[in-house]
Amino acid sequence: MSKRKITIYLIIGYLIYLGLIYLYLFHWDKGDISPEIAGTSVDPSIFMTETERIQAEQYSSIRHFLFFLQIPYEWIFYFLLLLFGWGKRMEKLAEQTSTFQLIKIGVFSFYFSVLSFIVFYPIRFVSWVYAKNYGISTQSFSYWMKDHLIRFWIDFLLLFLIMTVVIFFIRKKGERWWLYTWFSAVPFVLFFMYIQPVVIDPLYNEFTPLTNKSLEGKILSLAEEAGVDAEHVYEVDMSLKTNALNAYVTGIGGNARIVLWDTVIERLDEEEILFIMAHEIAHYVEKHIYIGIVGYLLLLFIGLFFTAKWMNVVIRKFGKILQIDSLGSLSSFLLIIGMISVLSFSASPLVNAASRYQEMRADRYAIETVKNVDAGISTFQKLAKSSLSQVNPPILVKWFRYGHPTLKERILFVESYRDSYEKQ
Structure with missing residues (x-):
């Protein structure tokens, strides 16, 4: 089959896929609230205006569509690079640059990074435009571009390091390259997780100790009761970028941090913030970060x-048409990352399910610690409002996108504790 026919069939298949995804998200399964929970704390009509409900449905569907659009778009990009010889051309240009292998890999990585940035830029730009139009993003175009340029250089550096290791082991260890690559990934992942809070994250935002010392004292009391050795709670200036609310735990060892977005501090009351922080402290208590690292390394091994x-x-079978001379060629790396991308997407329902289980355990810890059902419910309602999120998203969206339980599940879970605490 000719390259032209392969490309035509590929495009037709992609367009059919997009049509089905569009119908699914916008017509077949819009995540409507069932009649039995209408009028309850889960019902968006209770805590959102009519305009907010409409915007939440529209914006959520658009975000989900862009996500499902980009995944196969990425795979097609890798495939066409190889099919039409762009991978081979980048390899030849890199080979002509220097006799030093590191420089060759650096040049190839740079060409590929620039090309990737250009090809994926339209989708990222459209995502920003919709976020801006719906009042989620507060970033100017220049500020948004600054973040993406920082991301470009970080991605390029990571690509260069990973490609150097993979190509080295392919050429030195042959068929067992994957095993040696995995062994080398273990210390790298741990090191990256360790430096991320103090080296990577500050490139995008400013982190400072929580300025509200009274609130910080109450949060640190929660941490102390849980046996968590924390000296500070950090706040980050996310209001410069978004109107959404969030808090998270990041890092390992001495660099682990509990972080609050400043939007949370501005828009939630103290009881709601303590509920969120109890949830984040639960991740420390149950060592979810370390469990996640082990799980990631296991999936990487597989x-x-x-x-x-x-x-x-x-x-x-297809090396000739893809213009890959050997496994050790630089262009073969495009096939490797393409396969890893397909496998990662295929495993995402399992990964997300495990993450949702951890998040539900953290929710349980939070409600049993603060014992304030109303604070838990109002927190999740405000999270939905601030990010225009669907309370009950389509099932495919939950499987492939949600590392947290749906807002419907989280609100109903907290609501289930009401009788217990009202009787106390």
């Missing part, structure tokens, strides 16, 4: 194993 097995088959 992913690299299957990628190595499939690479040999694909190069043997």
Whole structure:
């Protein structure tokens, strides 16, 4: 089959896929509230205006559509780079640049990073425009571009490091390259998680100790009761970028941090903030970050194993049409990251399900710690309003996008504690 026919079939298949996704998100499953919970604390009509409900449905559907649009778009991009010889051309240009392998890989990585930035820029720009139009993003275009340029250089550096390691082991260890790559990834992942809060995150935002010392004292009391050794709670100036609300735990070891967005401080009352912080402290208590790292490394092990097995088959059968001379060629790395991307997406329902379980445990810890049902419910309602989120998203969206339980599930879960605490 000619390259032209392959491309035409690929585009037709992609357009059919997009049509089905559009019908699913905008017509077939819009996440409507069932009659039995209408009028309850889960019903958006209770805590949102009519305009907010309409905007939440529209904006959520658009965000979900852009997500499902981008995933196969990425795979097609990698495939067409190889099919039409762009991967091979980048490899030849890199080979002509220097005799030093590191420089060759650096040049190839840079070409690929620039091309990727250009190809994915339209989707990212459209996402920002919709977020701006719906009042979620507060970023100016220049500020938004600054973040993306920072991301470009970080992604380029990571790509260069990963590609250097992978190509080195492919050429030195042959069929067992995937195993040596995985072993080298373990310390790298741990190191990256350790430096992220103090090196990577500050490139995007300013982090400072919580200025409300009375509130910080109450949060640190919650941490102390849980056996968490924390000296500070950090706030980050996210209001410069978004109107959404969030808090999170990041980092490991001495660099682990509990972080509050300043939008949370501005828009939630003290009881709601304490509920959120109890939730975040639960991640410390139950060591979810470390469990997540172990889970990630396990999935990486499996992913690299299957990628190595499939690479040999694909190069043997389709290496000529994809213009890949050997497994150790620079252009073969495009096939590797394409396969990893497919496997990662395929595993995302399992990963998200595990994450939702951890988040539900953190919600349980929070409500059992603060014992304030109303604060928990109002917190989730305000989260929905601030980010224009669907309370009950479509099931495919939940499977592939939600690392947290749906807002419907979280509100109903907290609501289930009402009788217990009202009797006390």
